[in-house]
Amino acid sequence: QPITTDMETLTKEVQKFARDKKLEIETLKIREEYRREFLGNISHELKTPLFTVQGYLLTLLDGAMEDKTIRKKYLQRADKGVERLIYIVKDLDMITKLETGDIHLEVSRFDIVEVVQNVFDLLEMKASKKKITLSFDAKYAKPIWVLADQEKIQQVVTNLVVNSIKYGNEGGTTEVGIEDLVNDRLIVRVTDNGEGIKKQYIGRLFERFYRVDKSGARSEGGSGLGLAIVKHIIEGHNEKIYVESQFGVGSEFSFTLEKTE
Numbered sequence: 001q002p003i004t005t006d007m008e009t010l011t012k013e014v015q016k017f018a019r020d021k022k023l024e025i026e027t028l029k030i031r032e033e034y035r036r037e038f039l040g041n042i043s044h045e046l047k048t049p050l051f052t053v054q055g056y057l058l059t060l061l062d063g064a065m066e067d068k069t070i071r072k073k074y075l076q077r078a079d080k081g082v083e084r085l086i087y088i089v090k091d092l093d094m095i096t097k098l099e100t101g102d103i104h105l106e107v108s109r110f111d112i113v114e115v116v117q118n119v120f121d122l123l124e125m126k127a128s129k130k131k132i133t134l135s136f137d138a139k140y141a142k143p144i145w146v147l148a149d150q151e152k153i154q155q156v157v158t159n160l161v162v163n164s165i166k167y168g169n170e171g172g173t174t175e176v177g178i179e180d181l182v183n184d185r186l187i188v189r190v191t192d193n194g195e196g197i198k199k200q201y202i203g204r205l206f207e208r209f210y211r212v213d214k215s216g217a218r219s220e221g222g223s224g225l226g227l228a229i230v231k232h233i234i235e236g237h238n239e240k241i242y243v244e245s246q247f248g249v250g251s252e253f254s255f256t257l258e259k260t261e
């Protein structure tokens with residue numbers, strides 16, 4: 001009978017509507033929680049350098065300005081704090097774009113050896129402050145052509161080498177190596193003989209804002225976003241990222257790329 005059928009259909013539709021709404025609300029709740037956590041992390045990350053900058057400026061205003069050498073020193077430290085803030089904001093911008101898929105890869109053919117050399121040139125000063133040697137095996141000193149987004153791969157190599165310096169020991173070495181794999185792939189390895197990472201932490205390294213040693217890492221600067229950015233970029237290329245580490249011995253981060261003629 002048409003009326004009963006209609007009632008049945010109606011009931012089913014109402015039930016389906018209710019289920020869909022419930023699902024929608026659950027999704028919104030999860031998204032809201034994620035947003036809140038993200039915002040909480042951001043303000044936390046920004047607080048430390050902001051207070052540092054404010055501290056130096058207040059001390060200057062309190063009279064430290066009178067002494068020429070102290071003035072210069074404190075202004076330089078305040079400037080360092082601002083520089084750190086800029087890095088954090090840049091990383092936040094990058095991770096937001098990567099996570100929302102609001103970024104596209106500009107794939108071209110380029111020489112990965114040259115990219116490594118660029119990164120070394122940019123980070124030589126930073127490394128020398130800790131007497132860390134940046135080494136690239138001479139047998140790779142020829143063009144090695146790959147297909148990828150050059151700027152983003154340079155960012156990946158930069159983040160990995162920066163970490164090897166930050167978590168490396170005084171007088172240590174960071175070595176970059178490139179090896180052929182099967183299926184037109186190659187692997188880029190960034191190896192250090194630094195502090196290493198305990199097994200139980202390795203699984204979480206690539207989460208955004210995750211840090212093994214909160215206090216120690218903070219004194220080294222950074223945003224806790226470096227490896228999250230690396231992972232997004234490499235996986236965005238459909239490539240793989242690996243980490244091997246031994247606490248007290250050193251770490252090796254490696255990723256694959258597509259090679260070409």
Ligand code: ADP
Binds near residue numbers: 163196210212227228
């Ligand atoms: P951060 O800004 O803290 O360096 P990252 O995402 O780059 O953030 O790294 C996350 C954490 O992984 C670091 O805080 C550090 O504890 C650990 N880590 C990363 N690279 C290395 C490394 N080469 N040696 C030892 N620990 C590392």
